Amino acid sequence: MFARNRSGSSQVLSNMKAKHKRYEALVNAFHADIFRYAYWLVKDRSVAEDIVQETFLRAWRSLDSLNDEKAAKSWLITILRRENARRFERKQFDTVDIDDVSVHDETQDAEGDVQDRELHRLLGGLSDEYREPLVLQLIFGFSGDEISQQLNLNKNTVMTRLFRARNQLREALERQNEQRGQANG
Amino acid sequence: MDELEFRRRIYADPETTDSDVIAAAKADENKRKFWNEQKQFDKQLKQAVKVDVPEDLKHKLIWQQSANEFAIYQKRSRWYVAMAASIAFTVGIGFTMWYHQPVSIGGQALAHMQYAETERAHTLLPVDLEQVNAKLASFGGSFTDMIGDVEVVNYCHLSTVRSLHLIVDTPQGKMSVFIVPERGDVRVPAEFEDKQYHGESIKMHHANIMVVGNKDADLTEMKKAITDRIHFSA
Numbered sequence: 001m002f003a004r005n006r007s008g009s010s011q012v013l014s015n016m017k018a019k020h021k022r023y024e025a026l027v028n029a030f031h032a033d034i035f036r037y038a039y040w041l042v043k044d045r046s047v048a049e050d051i052v053q054e055t056f057l058r059a060w061r062s063l064d065s066l067n068d069e070k071a072a073k074s075w076l077i078t079i080l081r082r083e084n085a086r087r088f089e090r091k092q093f094d095t096v097d098i099d100d101v102s103v104h105d106e107t108q109d110a111e112g113d114v115q116d117r118e119l120h121r122l123l124g125g126l127s128d129e130y131r132e133p134l135v136l137q138l139i140f141g142f143s144g145d146e147i148s149q150q151l152n153l154n155k156n157t158v159m160t161r162l163f164r165a166r167n168q169l170r171e172a173l174e175r176q177n178e179q180r181g182q183a184n185g
Numbered sequence: 186m187d188e189l190e191f192r193r194r195i196y197a198d199p200e201t202t203d204s205d206v207i208a209a210a211k212a213d214e215n216k217r218k219f220w221n222e223q224k225q226f227d228k229q230l231k232q233a234v235k236v237d238v239p240e241d242l243k244h245k246l247i248w249q250q251s252a253n254e255f256a257i258y259q260k261r262s263r264w265y266v267a268m269a270a271s272i273a274f275t276v277g278i279g280f281t282m283w284y285h286q287p288v289s290i291g292g293q294a295l296a297h298m299q300y301a302e303t304e305r306a307h308t309l310l311p312v313d314l315e316q317v318n319a320k321l322a323s324f325g326g327s328f329t330d331m332i333g334d335v336e337v338v339n340y341c342h343l344s345t346v347r348s349l350h351l352i353v354d355t356p357q358g359k360m361s362v363f364i365v366p367e368r369g370d371v372r373v374p375a376e377f378e379d380k381q382y383h384g385e386s387i388k389m390h391h392a393n394i395m396v397v398g399n400k401d402a403d404l405t406e407m408k409k410a411i412t413d414r415i416h417f418s419a
Contacts, residue, residue, distance in 0.1 A: 035239070035242060052246070053246060057250065119229055138227070143198075144198060162198065166226075
């Protein structure tokens with residue numbers, strides 16, 4: 001009876017070890033992209049970090065339900081979006097609409113060429129419904145189908161939003177170039 | 186594919202592999218040019234989207250999970266310890282209360298009669314007054330004279346009370362005499378009985394004495410003999 005108990009607990013232990021390994025692999029593979037995605041959702045590094053931590057904590061708790069490693073990416077994104085929605089509900093009353101204020105964060109001051117910073121600003125200025133599918137495409141390389149599944153949207157809607165997102169970015173850039181040209185000329 | 190549709194498709198996905206888009210690009214150099222520009226632009230976008238990841242984030246994520254797990258484990262084990270402590274405490278209190286509850290000794294004396302039956306067998310030598318008194322001395326008492334044909338004299342514990350047990354052969358049959366030192370928490374019933382035996386007690390100043398005999402035995406004489414002959418010093 002004791003022997004059985006012991007082998008039972010060592011079974012638990014080795015299961016635990018395996019779970020740890022899976023978790024660490026998950027962190028290693030996805031934490032950077034998940035953080036970036038979170039950042040573009042909330043446009044605040046520290047909030048993004050909080051959400052990512054919460055996301056991985058939840059991921060750990062339900063790691064056993066993740067059967068398909070290939071689905072891990074979209075699984076994590078789903079958890080993160082839910083986590084963000086939860087945060088948004090909590091903070092609904094004390095957030096400022098980011099579109100009304102100029103987006104400014106520490107990465108803007110970081111090194112990088114002017115255009116990079118400019119794009120960063122413009123991306124931040126896109127409305128959420130345009131930015132989110134675009135970011136999924138850029139960061140995770142998702143196809144239109146994958147994005148529409150992830151966001152629970154019609155594929156045509158997704159394609160239209162992607163088109164409008166890039167279109168707005170191009171137009172904004174061109175406008176700026178013109179302005180710059182006029183100022184220089 | 187017209188210009189606008191082509192642009193829409195490219196904007197939506199610059200890395201598209203749709204055959205009609207590719208065919209349209211092959212047929213039109215301007216479209217190819219536009220596509221290449223878009224690919225270039227997308228590279229920049231990808232670069233711009235790649236914000237720096239906090240250096241310690243990875244370690245934090247791994248650490249927080251272990252810490253969280255440890256906290257859960259600790260909480261759980263704290264719960265267990267608390268539970269165990271509480272059970273131990275309850276058992277302790279319960280046992281102490283049980284141990285200290287007033288002991289009713291009549292039943293114990295009757296139970297002892299069974300034991301006395303077997304005890305008797307291996308003591309063939311009769312007991313004399315000196316032996317009885319030697320043992321009784323520890324209770325501060327003595328007999329002035331023998332109370333009959335004493336076969337056995339031995340200490341025994343009635344519940345938690347150390348008592349002196351004498352087995353006496355009388356014309357009424359075997360009788361047991363228990364000398365129980367006076368103790369605040371000991372209740373000695375005046376009379377008690379079971380199917381086989383019955384007993385009566387004599388309350389004295391320093392001790393209670395119980396006399397137990399067969400169901401039909403008359404204990405009066407024995408009681409009288411004891412009260413007449415036993416003395417307790419101070």
